[in-house]
Each structure stands twice: as structure tokens, then as C-alpha cells.
Amino acid sequence: MANLYLIPLTLGESELNTVIPDHHREIIHSISHFVVESIRTARRFLKKMDQAIDIDSLHFYELNKHTDKNQLHAYLDPIKTGLHVGVMSEAGCPGVADPGAEVVRIAHEKGIRVIPLVGPSSILLAMMASGMNGQNFAFNGYLPIKKDEKAKQIGLLEKRIYTENQSQLFIEAPYRNLQLLDDLLANCQPHTKLCIACDITLDTEFIKTKSIAEWKKQKPDIQKRPAIFVLGR
Known part of the structure; x- marks a missing residue:
């Protein structure tokens, strides 16, 4: 068969x-x-x-x-x-x-x-490495491109973090990574946690979890690098 x-x-x-x-x-x-x-x-x-x-x-x-x-x-x-x-x-x-x-x-x-067959999944690897709730999480794909719609969606996802204790994962086209990061920093609460996982499994792998307030102090170089973003508490 x-x-x-x-x-x-x-x-x-x-x-x-x-x-x-x-x-x-x-x-x-x-x-x-x-x-x-x-x-x-x-x-x-x-x-x-x-x-x-x-x-x-x-x-x-x-x-x-x-x-x-x-x-x-x-x-x-x-x-x-x-x-x-x-x-x-x-x-x-x-x-x-x-x-x-x-x-x-x-x-x-x-x-x-x-x-x-067994193999690498950037979604699961990012979730594993984030330190956030892996018992209850959702992958949301791409967020809206329009700034106002994106801001609204970020607000809804952040609300679910605190009302449902659900970690929220999403991706962006690599050339728009910094734009998305700026939107997250502008719309999320300072104490909300954000994990940025870039180039997973590669020699240039970068995975860090910090609060929004901490990320505002120093933004990473993630432009044009495949990335997974995880919001949590």
C-alpha cells in the first residue's frame, strides 16, 4: 500500500x-x-x-x-x-x-x-526556546499589513495573553521585520514579554526573550532574517 x-x-x-x-x-x-x-x-x-x-x-x-x-x-x-x-x-x-x-x-x-517525518519546525523550536507558556499557544501567521489594522490585531493578541494565558506566535516577511518590531514596541504594554527567534538552526541563530521595555532600549538586527515572534507573559 x-x-x-x-x-x-x-x-x-x-x-x-x-x-x-x-x-x-x-x-x-x-x-x-x-x-x-x-x-x-x-x-x-x-x-x-x-x-x-x-x-x-x-x-x-x-x-x-x-x-x-x-x-x-x-x-x-x-x-x-x-x-x-x-x-x-x-x-x-x-x-x-x-x-x-x-x-x-x-x-x-x-x-x-x-x-x-521528523524534522525542524521553526514554530515549535521558537516556542520551546521562548520560556513562555507552551501548554496553551496559538500560531497566527502574518499580521495585517495596514498600520491601524496591525495595531488592533496586536492589541487583541496581547489581551489573550492575559485573559487566557495563551502565548501568541506570528511571522512577518523578513524585509518587514523591523517595521513589525516597531509596531510591537509601540502597541504592547512595557511588561509584556517578546521572544524574537531568527535564523533558527543556522550558525547565525538568534533567540532572545525580553520585556517590551527592555527591547526598547536596544533593538536587534533582524532585518531580512527569517524570524518567529512570540508574545507572552
Whole structure:
């Protein structure tokens, strides 16, 4: 019986053996069809996993914001013929803050076994390292771009920290990191805690938790670096 495998990628140019188990190579060698967010990224990752892999013999189906959703069912057709299918995100774990979740949903509807493989998740790693409540937390994706809407959303998220004791995680496009940080410093209470986690698993990794008041004294250099932000108490 063929399966749908969820294959994590590195979060950047980190060494594979530090974040990806060796056992994944054996599984990847059994897969010839991949649903991926970026074909270029997927090909690079697979070649890094094994230089001897015959990339040109593999089949890639792109799944991103430009994909026609009517095609998704067909992406799983190889499983009908006994061929495994793999799902890969642009970085980290597929299906988490990632369009691959749509294919996973269809697989469950079709009764296909879904097998998630171990690998790095920036969301969980940031939560682990934040020192904030990991029993109750929410990932909110991107905050609104418009300044007034963003300020309102920050206020709502901060309120949930204190009314529900729920840590709040979110991300931003790397080139807007400093703008988001400025908005957080302007709209959050001085004693609210903020964890900034950049370049997770890379040599340049930066993870610090401080109060809003402390961050105001010295802002970190996080512009154009992949980051997770965590608000808590």
C-alpha cells in the first residue's frame, strides 16, 4: 500500500545531519513523485540529501498560491498505482503554515495513510526556546499589513495573553521585520514579554526573550532574517 509522506526540509543552509535524520534518505529513495511548494528548492534539497540521486527521473507537482486547486486530487493519483508520494514545503515541516495541508486533507478523504517525518519546525523550536507558556499557544501567521489594522490585531493578541494565558506566535516577511518590531514596541504594554527567534538552526541563530521595555532600549538586527515572534507573559 502506497503512502503520503510529509518530508521536512532544513530551515536554511544548515548541515543536514544536524536537523534531518539519516533514515529519511531510505524513505526518499522509495519516492518518485513529490508535491512541492518550490520545484527549485525541492530539487536542491534532494540533491543535497544524495548527490547520486537521479533528479531527472523524478516527478514534481507544484503547490503554492498560483496552483489551480482543481489539480490537487490528481497529485495523489500515483498512490492508486502503488507509488508513494512525498510532500515538501519551501522550508521546515510541510502542512504547517504551508499549502501542503490541502493535499494532506484530500489524502485523508481518500483513505490514504499519511506519514509525517521528523524534522525542524521553526514554530515549535521558537516556542520551546521562548520560556513562555507552551501548554496553551496559538500560531497566527502574518499580521495585517495596514498600520491601524496591525495595531488592533496586536492589541487583541496581547489581551489573550492575559485573559487566557495563551502565548501568541506570528511571522512577518523578513524585509518587514523591523517595521513589525516597531509596531510591537509601540502597541504592547512595557511588561509584556517578546521572544524574537531568527535564523533558527543556522550558525547565525538568534533567540532572545525580553520585556517590551527592555527591547526598547536596544533593538536587534533582524532585518531580512527569517524570524518567529512570540508574545507572552
